[in-house]
Amino acid sequence: MVRRSARSAPTSQPVSLCDMRAAQIQGHALSPTAIKQSRRFIQPEDLSRIDNAVAEAQHTRGNWNAEYRVVPPPDHPHAGETRWVAVEGSIARDAHGAPVQLFGVIRDITLSKRGEQALAERDTQLALAGKVGLIGTFASDIGTERMQISPGYAAIHGLPEGTLETTRAEWRARVHSDDLPRLENNLRQDIAERHREHYCEYRIFRSDGTMRWIEARSLIAYDARGCAQRVVGANIDVTDRKHTEAVLVESKIHLADALMAGEVTAFQWDATTGQSVRSDNAALMLGEEQIGGALPPRNELLRQVHPEDCQSLKACVRLLRPDNPSYAVTFRFVRPDGNHVWLEETAKGEFDATGRLLRVKGLTRDISERKRAS
Numbered sequence: 001m002v003r004r005s006a007r008s009a010p011t012s013q014p015v016s017l018c019d020m021r022a023a024q025i026q027g028h029a030l031s032p033t034a035i036k037q038s039r040r041f042i043q044p045e046d047l048s049r050i051d052n053a054v055a056e057a058q059h060t061r062g063n064w065n066a067e068y069r070v071v072p073p074p075d076h077p078h079a080g081e082t083r084w085v086a087v088e089g090s091i092a093r094d095a096h097g098a099p100v101q102l103f104g105v106i107r108d109i110t111l112s113k114r115g116e117q118a119l120a121e122r123d124t125q126l127a128l129a130g131k132v133g134l135i136g137t138f139a140s141d142i143g144t145e146r147m148q149i150s151p152g153y154a155a156i157h158g159l160p161e162g163t164l165e166t167t168r169a170e171w172r173a174r175v176h177s178d179d180l181p182r183l184e185n186n187l188r189q190d191i192a193e194r195h196r197e198h199y200c201e202y203r204i205f206r207s208d209g210t211m212r213w214i215e216a217r218s219l220i221a222y223d224a225r226g227c228a229q230r231v232v233g234a235n236i237d238v239t240d241r242k243h244t245e246a247v248l249v250e251s252k253i254h255l256a257d258a259l260m261a262g263e264v265t266a267f268q269w270d271a272t273t274g275q276s277v278r279s280d281n282a283a284l285m286l287g288e289e290q291i292g293g294a295l296p297p298r299n300e301l302l303r304q305v306h307p308e309d310c311q312s313l314k315a316c317v318r319l320l321r322p323d324n325p326s327y328a329v330t331f332r333f334v335r336p337d338g339n340h341v342w343l344e345e346t347a348k349g350e351f352d353a354t355g356r357l358l359r360v361k362g363l364t365r366d367i368s369e370r371k372r373a374s
Contacts, residue, residue, distance in 0.1 A: 022106045025085055027072035043069040050087070058099050063090045067109070084113040140168060140231045147171065156214065156237045158206030176203035176211070191228045196220055198231065201238070213242040264365045271357045276301070285366050287335030306332035306340060313345075320349035320357055330367070342371040
């Protein structure tokens with residue numbers, strides 16, 4: 001608690017009386033005795049806020065309150081921190097109505113201010129994400145099928161800016177006709193089985209004709225009788241991810257076609273474990289029988305490299321380093337049936353932050369026909 005004199009003798013300074021707790025909150029080790037001294041650790045730009053609050057209270061004859069920041073000195077338990085303080089007070093007057101004292105209560109509100117700041121930052125992040133159309137939230141009433149939506153949801157679904165409410169029927173009209181029956185059935189099933197979490201992916205057509213992929217993660221709220229009341233969740237625009245997945249699938253198909261047409265195999269060798277993984281057509285090229293879709297480790301396959309070529313192949317791998325990450329080598333490979341084939345291998349190493357070799361990835365091509373023709 002703090003008490004200050006609003007009027008004193010002409011030759012004296014306005015005095016301040018406060019308990020130790022109030023003094024410590026304002027950065028003092030001892031209770032200050034003068035108003036000027038009590039304001040020592042208050043941020044200068046906040047002093048006017050306090051003075052304006054007191055002046056307003058004197059004019060209106062009401063209570064006064066203010067919030068301000070304090071930076072305690074080096075010997076204080078909160079040295080170096082910026083602390084938020086709230087003061088609430090009233091003005092005592094003499095028989096003529098003139099102000100003579102200020103009474104008040106001081107509270108440290110730093111934690112609540114930090115919480116408010118964290119919430120404000122979170123709201124800003126969500127608003128920014130929604131603005132670029134990445135994420136939006138919604139709450140849907142199952143009985144009325146009314147939906148409250150965030151600006152981000154409106155952006156994702158192509159709704160007019162400022163739209164805060166829509167309906168489940170309008171949502172259905174946007175959903176791809178091939179996806180809608182599955183979505184409706186999955187929600188009914190989750191509600192019938194009293195699931196709390198609900199997940200789905202689907203396509204929508206926006207008003208401009210563009211198609212977007214939506215990932216929806218929701219929670220279903222039930223009443224005391226177990227009846228579903230609301231679905232609350234978030235929508236994420238995953239169109240770019242879906243396009244990337246489609247490109248990867250298509251590239252794998254093209255690679256498989258190219259491997260078969262060009263008598264080429266792809267491989268990956270783990271430098272730590274010595275295990276290797278090769279494409280499906282490797283067994284045909286190397287004359288190996290696959291067991292469970294796997295080939296022998298690379299170090300075992302090296303034993304089948306022609307003795308005159310084995311050391312040069314090993315040297316290529318040993319010389320791999322970040323400034324020399326790739327190699328190309330031609331060697332003879334002896335199949336289990338005794339026949340040998342000429343192989344051309346091009347590969348590139350991958351390294352960790354210290355330059356240690358992690359794995360080697362590459363392609364092996366059968367060039368026997370070319371060698372026989374030369």
